[in-house]
Amino acid sequence: MHSAVATADGRLSSAAGSSARLWITDRAWLSGVAGALAVVLCAAWFNTYAVLERGLNLGGWRVTDNRLDSILAALVFSAAVMLLVEVVRLRLWHGRQYFSIDPLLRRGDWLKFVLTAGLHYAVYVGMLGLVVFFFHSAGEYGFKRHAAYYQPWFHLLDIVWTAWLWGGLPYVLLTRAVKNDAEADRLDLAQSAIKVLSRLVGTRKKFADSDRKNGRALLVKLFFTPLMTVFFVDQFPHLVSNIGYLFDGLPKAIAQNHYSHRQFNLDLFNMTVALVFSIDVALAWCGYMVSSRWMDNQTVSAEPTLRGWMVCLICYPPFQMFLGLYYGAPGEREVLNLGSPWIVSLFTVMMLASYLVYVAATTHFGVRFSNLTNRGIIRTGLYGLVRHPAYAAKNFAWWCVMFPVIVFRGFHGDWKIALAQVLGLLLMTWIYYWRALTEEQHLSLHEDYRNYRQQVRYRFVPGVW
Incomplete structure (x- = not known):
């Protein structure tokens, strides 16, 4: 979520020779910055070698x-960069304590360890199979009617299914062998799924919070991973083409004296939107897609109230249709049709500044980004100034480019x-105001967030x- 959230386990560390207390999330932005740079570098690479048209080749190996597949490769590469940076950061933070050998292995009980890991792997496969079945069956996603909008998501699901069948067991074995953590076990979805299975066969295991x-x-x-997938597939090609235009088409237009103030406004708008939202959804996708004890980004709590869910989900498809009054407002691009190009420049630059704040807020979370959940407090940078910088920036950007058109x-x-x-x-701004309130009510269940809110x-x- 675009607000500060409480730490996964409350771990703090005193810097040597300093009274300052560091939080494990204080440098979570490092993985976010790495992911943002990876998205931009991928776009430049794709433009230089026409990857979207020719496919992706690495050292003579045809990847796509x-x-x-090429767009999804860029998304996966950006996420991999984020995850690698976060693993290195956490390894340096924890030192030798980053690894912890499973007690079964310490006792030499290899058979029980393998059987336990195998059970968890089988449960994950079963859950993933149910996920695939759900998306293939749910009418909203249109798998049976070959609806174009979610085809990227269906294709990604097929890739994830194959990858997990082949790589899931080694991952589970390695994780349970060297990342033993009772708290992480409690936050593991497989543990809850095993309880469900136990109840189905007659064992009355009690469900906990x-x-x-x-x-x-x-x-x-x-809900969110499919949306982030299709959003990225839509935005990333625009970023690729804009980078090509920036280094080729734009210099030619200026050299030939064919460049106008109105064209500048159009270019600024297009480049800003493509850059900001390609980075934003790529980073968000990584946060939604990957939840692992290796990254210390498992969900500690999730929004418990129906109101909290409603004010969040209504901002996204398909629930946006209930905000019909908002969609009567002019589109963001219509600011480009205002009379004076200087007025257009003013409001477009204001929008640009707001959107840069917005994407910077996402970057602060790194691999911990998610709506409706608590995955680690962010208290530095923008979040050291205000508790909801992204909500403020996004709404300000809308008012900058929509309100002048309305007037x-x-x-x-x-x-x-x-x-x-x-x-x-006003309705949309009000919705985001209530999103902030419901998030704070949820997160205030945690002492760390209450302390942050006082600061x-x-x-x-x-x-x-």
Whole structure:
């Protein structure tokens, strides 16, 4: 979620020779920055070698031979960079304590260890099979009717299924062998699934709060991961083409004296949107897709209230249709049609600044990003100034590019339509305000967040609100 959240285990560390206490999440942004750079470098690479058209080749090995696989390869590569940086960071943080041998192996009980790991692997395979079945059956995703929008997600699911069948068991064996952690076991979805299976065969195992949390966390993944996948597939090609234009088409237009102020505004808008949202959804995708004790980013708690879920999900497809009044507002691109190019430049630059704050907020989370969940407190950078910088920045960007268009139309058309559009913007801002409130109510169940909230007094604007 785009707000600070409480640490997974409350671990703190005193810096040598310093009274400052460091939190394990204080440098979570390192993996976020690495992921952002990886997205940009991939886009530049794809443009230079026309990867989207020709496929991806590495050292003579043909990795992909079509556009969709190439885009997904960029997404996976960016996530891999983030995960590698986070593993190295955590290894340096914990030192030798980063690894912990399973007690069964310490006792030499290899058979029981292998059987336990095999059971967990089988449970994961079963759950993944149910996930595949759900998405192939749910009408909203349109698998049976070959709906185009979610085809990238279905293709990715096939890849994940194959990868887990072949690589899942070695991963489970290695993880359980050298990353033994009772708290991580409690947060493991497989543990809850085993309880469900036990009840189905007649064993009355009692469900705990952690099991209900695990169920809600799974729902978060099931809802947001497909969206982030299709969002990235939509945005990344624009970033690739914009990088090509930046280094080829733009210099030619300037050299030939064919470049105008209006074209500058259009370029600034297009490049900003492609850059910001390609990075944003790539980083978010990694957070939703990967939850592992290797990254210390397992879900500690998930939003427990229906109201919290409603105000969050209504901001995303398909629930956005309930915000019809908001969608009566002009589109973001319509600011480009205002009369004066200088006025357009002013509001576009303001939008750019806001969106950069927005994506910086996502970057702060690194591999811990997620809506509706608690996966580790972020208290540095922007989150040391306000508790919800992304919500504030995103709404400010909308008002920068939509409200001037509404005012212009109000003076040159029907003021009643303009008034309705203002109400639509107010509605969306109100929704995000309630998202902030419900998140804080959820996270305030944790002492670390209550302490953070006392340190950072303002929600949206430093020194004001």
